[in-house]
Amino acid sequence: MSEQSAAAVLMVEPTHFFSNLPTSRDNAFQTHSDPARNADIQRAALTEFNALRRLLEDAGVEVNVFRNASPDTPDSIYPNNWFSTHSGMFVLYPMRAEVRRRERRADIIAWLSQRYPKVMDLTDAEEQGQFLEGTGSLVLDRANKRAYVSLSARSSEDLAKRWAQEMGYSLVLFHSQDAKAQPVYHTNVVMTIGTGYALVGTSLIADTTERDCVTASLQNCGKEIIELSSDQVFDFCANALEVRGRERYLVLSDRSRRVLSGEQVSALSRHVKLLSADLPTIETFGGGGARCMLAELF
Secondary structure, eight states, X not given: OOOSSBSEEEEEEOTTOOOOHHHHTTOTTOOOOOGGGHHHHHHHHHHHHHHHHHHHHHTTOEEEEEEOOOTTOTTTTOGGGTEEEETTEXXXXXXXXXXXXXXXXXHHHXXXXXXXXXXXXXXXXXXXXXXXXXXXHEEEETTTTEEEEEOBTTBOHHHHHXXXXXXXXXXXXXXXXXXXSOBOSOGGGTEEXXXXXXEEOGGGOOOHHXXXXXXXXXXXXXXXXXEOOHHHHTTTSSSOEEEESSSEEEEEEHHHHHHSOHHHHHHHHTTOEEEEEOOHHHHHHHSOOTGGGOEEOO
């Protein structure tokens, strides 16, 4: 059985971080900023990034850092959207925003190729207007080879089925929406799956049949479901990632940890140790949290 969590991650240092207007149009978690504030936002984001990096390294997690050298890729801090790794292979994903396609860097791809001899390249789907943004779109139960996808403009049903067939995964498809009845942009802000548990904002899944399907699938795979409220989802509580260091950790932001109830923390503590970092700038202006900053290296 495959490990659910990785002992190593890849991170991209935010040397040109600011609020990206093209991605903010369908990301309700993201706040667009005044360009005059970009320098201050950049400095704050780098401070937050380095603090998370040190936290992971101190916990015994292997962290591989690349520097973002390009001023026109503000979202490069979120590498999990354009690649994922698996046993002996890595996958390249099609991105909806053209500016984000520039994040697929030749140097990182070459580095991955040295470690993973096989590559699945799905980026040709961009020409057909189909997108599947990595482990933003795909929340994976690796141990049970099951993939969960909240369908949206960034997560194509046809492409998710193509991925699942080629990877040998079963697929659980559903729709989630925010308070304005707009599709939630990525699955990994609605749910995260760890070893023996899952944090899920089931209230965002309006269709009761789909909600029951997600719940039953998780329970059938032996996951303790820890329910998140809609407010907790928008505080990035599901945008967390289990990793392995000296212990098994759930990495999340301080903002997320503060709004978890005592009962939820107790439930999580039966499975994993919480590891949190303060990420207000990155969450606010990037629209993604701790999970999005970490690309797992299996």
